[in-house]
Each structure stands twice: as structure tokens, then as C-alpha cells.
Amino acid sequence: MTPTLWRLLAGRTFAAFATALVPTTLTLAVVRAGSAGDLGLVLAAELVPMLLLLPVAGVFADRFPARRVVLCADLVRAAAQTAIGVLLLAGPVRIPVLAALAAVTGAAVAFGTPSARALVAAAVPGAERARANSRLMVAQGLAGVAGPAAAGGLMLAVGAGWSSLLTGALFTASALTLGGVRTGAVAGGAGRRPGFTAELRAGWAETRRHPWFLANVMAHGVWHLAAGLLLTLGPLIAVESLGGERAWVVVAQAGTAGMLAGAWAAGRLPVRRPLVWVAVACAVFAGALAAFGLRLPLPVAAGAYFLGMGGVGLLSPLWETEIQRRVPAEALGRVSSFDTLISFGARPLGLAVAAPLAAVTGTAAPLLVAAVVVAGVNLGLLGLREVRAVSGAEPVRESGPETSPTLR
Known part of the structure; x- marks a missing residue:
């Protein structure tokens, strides 16, 4: 790997590990000192600024x-x-201050997310992006798995305060690593810029110019909502019907293995029509939803979840690469922000509505309906000509995101 890719890989891994530490540390710290209402306040304080x-x-x-x-x-x-x-080391937890700092963290996540995607596009040549995104996905997936376990261990060993200090150190390491990534030279940066609102409108106009993007984002939003349903109802079904708490642990581990296997394969398969693979891979998750909705035996449910998360691992690098290839680089951040907004917004919605729906209809109906919708919406994308396009067949400017924009 090139030094640039090493920097990207190290920096994004530091950030992913730190990000995975945050929810577990905050949750355990607040649960020890506060109530369920306090926990909801702190978690919402991070999510709401991020979305806005x-x-x-x-x-x-x-x-x-x-x-x-x-x-x-x-x-x-x-x-x-x-x-x-x-704050946690100094004494009793002060929930309002903790919520305010969580809000600052959420705001920073919002600003870092679209820029991280633009940074990969600026630093990695187009022909190498698929392999680079695959490696980044594997590294971040491993960090995301290790983070909660590490946070729990740190909580038990030294307390939440030291866990948060480690998180701060990891974000510092990410900043110093990614901040030194070499990208293309700035060209034409002295040109007159339009106002902020005009740039925001231009970004939305560019987003609407790509029907394949909007259709995929909405389909991915449906997947995120369905995943929220499964993450809430799946453990309940596992405990009740599949063998207890250990059954869900087996399922979760199978999903992690599948995601990592899919991400590893994404950069190595001979993919000519990436968005076709993305649509089919996302639709495969319907099998996991159906397996839990029908309360199939544990080996079947775990296998279906392995395949479903394998599809997620496969599609993520392919999707990243296609966005970086098809969207003009000077608008990549604005277009990407709408993708992230749908993803971040739909998952909490699924988590929130799962229990009320199950209380009215039982656990099977929401999951089975979600399975049909996820499969139908994603496979329906194959009807779009732009989705079926061969990679590289559509000319796209490869100017870096730091060049003078033509859309502004």
C-alpha cells in the first residue's frame, strides 16, 4: 500500500475505534449515575445536532x-x-453538562462524515478506490466490533472517565494522521464564491440530477429502518425461541463475520456493474428478516444473518466507490451529506417504532413486512438504466474536491 493509503487506513481506524467507544462508555456512565430518561437525553443530544x-x-x-x-x-x-x-473523573455525573458535550460530539461527527468521503476521493486515484474502500471498510468494521468490548472492559477496570480520555486520545491520533494526508493541489481557489445558501441549493440540485443516487439512498433508508426493527426485535425472538441470550450472541457474531467477509470480497471481485451488486446485496438482508419473523431454527437464522450482513459489507465499499466516481468531486460533500442524513435518520426510527409495532401486531408481522419491502424496493432498482450501467461507462470529472468548484 502507498503511504497515503496507510495514513487513510490508520486515521479512519483510529476514528472508528474511538467512535465505537463513545456509545458504550456514555451508556454505562449514565446508567450508573442516572435514569433511563437521562440516558435518552444524552443520546438524543448527540443525534439531533448530527442530523440537523x-x-x-x-x-x-x-x-x-x-x-x-x-x-x-x-x-x-x-x-x-x-x-x-x-468530568467523569472529577466527581458525580452532571447530566446537563454531559448532554452538552455529547451535542458537541454529534456536531463534529456531522462535519467529519461527508469530508471523510471527500478525502478518500481526493487522495486515492479512481482506479484504486474500490480496493481502498474495501480495506477501509474491513478496518473500520474490526474497530467497530472491538470498540464496545474495549469500552466495557475499561469501565470495569478503570472507569468511564479513563475510557473517555482514551477516546479523546484516539480522536487526536486520527486528526494528526488524516490531517497529513496528501491530496491534489488547490487550483483556482481565489475565485469568487456564492453565498452559503446558494451553495446549499446547488448541492441539492446536483443531488436531484442523479436519479440513481436518490433511488438508492431511499432504498438504503428502507434497509436502515428494517435493520433497526431487527436489532430491537431480534434479541427478543432469540431469547424466547432460539435458545436464550447465547443465541443472539451467536447471531451477532455471525453477522460480524459476514460483514467483514463481504467487505474483504468487495475489492477483489470482478464487478462490472457495481450498482447491480449493491441492489442485490441489500436485498439479501430480507432473508435475515424473514428468518427471524418465521422463528426459524438458530443455525438457519444465524446463516441468514451472516449472508445479510455479508451483503452489507459487500455493498458499502462498492457504493462508496460509485459515489466518488459518478458525482462531481466539487459537489461530493453536499451530495454525500444527504446520503448520511437518510442513513442516520432511518435507523433510529426503526429502533423507536419496533417495540410499539410489536406490541400491537406481534414480532413476526413487522419483520415479514420489512423483508418484503426491503427485497422489493432494492430489486426494483434494477429497472433503472443508470443502475445497470457498466462501471466506467459514464464520463465523470475527476477533479479533486479542493479545486475551484464549477457548481458554486
Whole structure:
């Protein structure tokens, strides 16, 4: 691998591991000191600013060099997590202060997310992006799996305060690593820029110019909602019908293995029509939803979840690469922000409605309906000509995101 890819891989892994530490540390810290209402307040305080600021963050990702935005976002997250660590070590947990710092973290996540995608597009040549995105997905997947376990171990060994301090140190390492990534030279940066609102409108106009993108984002939103249903109802079904708590552990481990296997394969398969693979891979998740809805035996449910998460692991690098290839680089941050907004918004909605729906209809109906909808919506994407297009057949400008924009 090139030094640039090593930097990207190390920096994104540091950030992914730190991000995975945050929810577990906050949850355990608040549960020990507060109530369920306090926990909801703190988690919402992080999520709401993230959702509200994503469109704004997309403009920043296109207006400023991606590495600088990522650097600043990671430094802000490092400062917020360090402050949380000091707060937790100093004495009793003060929920309002904790919520405020969680909100700062959520805002920084919003600004860092679209810029991280733009940074990969700026630093990695087009022909190498599929393999690079595959490696990034595997590394981040491993970090995401290890993070919660590490947070729990740190909580038991040294307490939540030290866990948050470690998180701050990891975000600092990510900032210093990604902030040094070499990208293309800035060209024409002295040109007159339109106002912020005009750039935001131009970003939405560019998003609407790509029907394949909007259709896929909505289909992925359906998947995220369905995944929220399964993550809530799946453990209940596993405990009741598949063999208890250990059954869900087996299922979760199978899903992790599948996701990593899919991400590893994404950069090695001879994929000529990436969006066809993306649509089919997303539709495969319907099997896991159906397996739990029908309460099939544990080996079948675990196997279906392995395949479903394998599809997710496969589609993620392919989807990243196609966005970076098809969307003009000077608008990539703004277009990407709408993708992230749908993803971040739909998953919590699925988590929130799962229990009320199950209380009315039982656990089977929501999952079986979700299975049909996920399969139908994603396979329906195959009807779009742009989805069936061969990779590389559509000319796209490869100017870096730090060049003078033509859409502004």
C-alpha cells in the first residue's frame, strides 16, 4: 500500500475505534449515575445536532479542503471526549453538562462524515478506490466490533472517565494522521464564491440530477429502518425461541463475520456493474428478516444473518466507490451529506417504532413486512438504466474536491 493509503487506513481506524467507544462508555456512565430518561437525553443530544447539521456540513466539505475539515472535526471530538473524561473523573455525573458535550460530539461527527468521503476521493486515484474502500471498510468494521468490548472492559477496570480520555486520545491520533494526508493541489481557489445558501441549493440540485443516487439512498433508508426493527426485535425472538441470550450472541457474531467477509470480497471481485451488486446485496438482508419473523431454527437464522450482513459489507465499499466516481468531486460533500442524513435518520426510527409495532401486531408481522419491502424496493432498482450501467461507462470529472468548484 502507498503511504497515503496507510495514513487513510490508520486515521479512519483510529476514528472508528474511538467512535465505537463513545456509545458504550456514555451508556454505562449514565446508567450508573442516572435514569433511563437521562440516558435518552444524552443520546438524543448527540443525534439531533448530527442530523440537523449534516446539510451544512456538506457545504463545508465542498468549500474547504477535506483534510482540514476532518482535522478540525476530529480535534473537536477529541476535546469533547477529553472534557467528558475529566468530568467523569472529577466527581458525580452532571447530566446537563454531559448532554452538552455529547451535542458537541454529534456536531463534529456531522462535519467529519461527508469530508471523510471527500478525502478518500481526493487522495486515492479512481482506479484504486474500490480496493481502498474495501480495506477501509474491513478496518473500520474490526474497530467497530472491538470498540464496545474495549469500552466495557475499561469501565470495569478503570472507569468511564479513563475510557473517555482514551477516546479523546484516539480522536487526536486520527486528526494528526488524516490531517497529513496528501491530496491534489488547490487550483483556482481565489475565485469568487456564492453565498452559503446558494451553495446549499446547488448541492441539492446536483443531488436531484442523479436519479440513481436518490433511488438508492431511499432504498438504503428502507434497509436502515428494517435493520433497526431487527436489532430491537431480534434479541427478543432469540431469547424466547432460539435458545436464550447465547443465541443472539451467536447471531451477532455471525453477522460480524459476514460483514467483514463481504467487505474483504468487495475489492477483489470482478464487478462490472457495481450498482447491480449493491441492489442485490441489500436485498439479501430480507432473508435475515424473514428468518427471524418465521422463528426459524438458530443455525438457519444465524446463516441468514451472516449472508445479510455479508451483503452489507459487500455493498458499502462498492457504493462508496460509485459515489466518488459518478458525482462531481466539487459537489461530493453536499451530495454525500444527504446520503448520511437518510442513513442516520432511518435507523433510529426503526429502533423507536419496533417495540410499539410489536406490541400491537406481534414480532413476526413487522419483520415479514420489512423483508418484503426491503427485497422489493432494492430489486426494483434494477429497472433503472443508470443502475445497470457498466462501471466506467459514464464520463465523470475527476477533479479533486479542493479545486475551484464549477457548481458554486
